[in-house]
Amino acid sequence: MEGGTMSVIRKMYTTEFKMKVVREILREEKTLSQIASEYATHANVISRWRDQALVALPGAFNDQAATDQAAKEAAWEKEREELYAEIGKLSTQLAWIKKNVATCLTRDERIQLIDRSKADLSLSVQAQLLGLNRSSLYYQPVPVLATWYIRSQNCHLRLLLFSICLVHET
Known part of the structure; x- marks a missing residue:
């Protein structure tokens, strides 16, 4: 090679x-x-x-x-059934909590429940559990700038004056 x-x-x-x-x-x-x-x-x-x-x-x-092998398999099967029962119970409890949190708390209250320092529970999972859109966690409202507002109003005034001139010419 x-x-x-x-x-x-x-x-x-x-x-x-x-x-x-x-x-x-x-x-x-x-x-x-x-x-x-x-x-x-x-x-x-x-x-x-x-x-x-x-x-x-x-x-x-x-x-x-x-005999020992059969006993081990029986114990394993029993433990497996107990774990499946626990999974079912936790799934039911989770569904109940999701439904009640979404109906009892406002959107802002649910956003305040988000813990951004949790490494083992991602933001998207937390948002899903609380019935929130993940993108809404990152949204920061942008303040309206005064200069933009003035320019916008100035354009509206020009348009208004132009339309008045057109009406008077006809």
């Missing part, structure tokens, strides 16, 4: 393939090197598979492991 690093593509082996290789190792008819070259893998990889299989082997004959 020119001027770059060579990327390594890791081989992925199926469980069935790993079991087949481990069975071959446990037969002890061939050396690890022979098995590794036969299956085109590294000797360290297949020795790691053998060690994992030997560690897991006692659990294969123990009914207690299956």
Whole structure:
């Protein structure tokens, strides 16, 4: 490869393939090197598979492991149902609060409830919860400038005088 690093593509082996290789190792008819070259893998990889299989082997004959797993799954399912119930309860409460805040408070009061220092609750989420447009949080009214008003009035006077002149000419 020119001027770059060579990327390594890791081989992925199926469980069935790993079991087949481990069975071959446990037969002890061939050396690890022979098995590794036969299956085109590294000797360290297949020795790691053998060690994992030997560690897991006692659990294969123990009914207690299956019972423990079933108990864990039941506890997980119960916790999941409790969390879904809590989510439903909180969703209902949130909908109720949104409805009542929008109807009981004026727009200005709801804008005062916005906390701009909250990092974990963005302004757009706060605005949505309070029933406000996000853009209204950034709006700053621009005061009418006196010079603009005078120019505007001056233009109106000119237009008025021009129209009066037109009427008198006809």
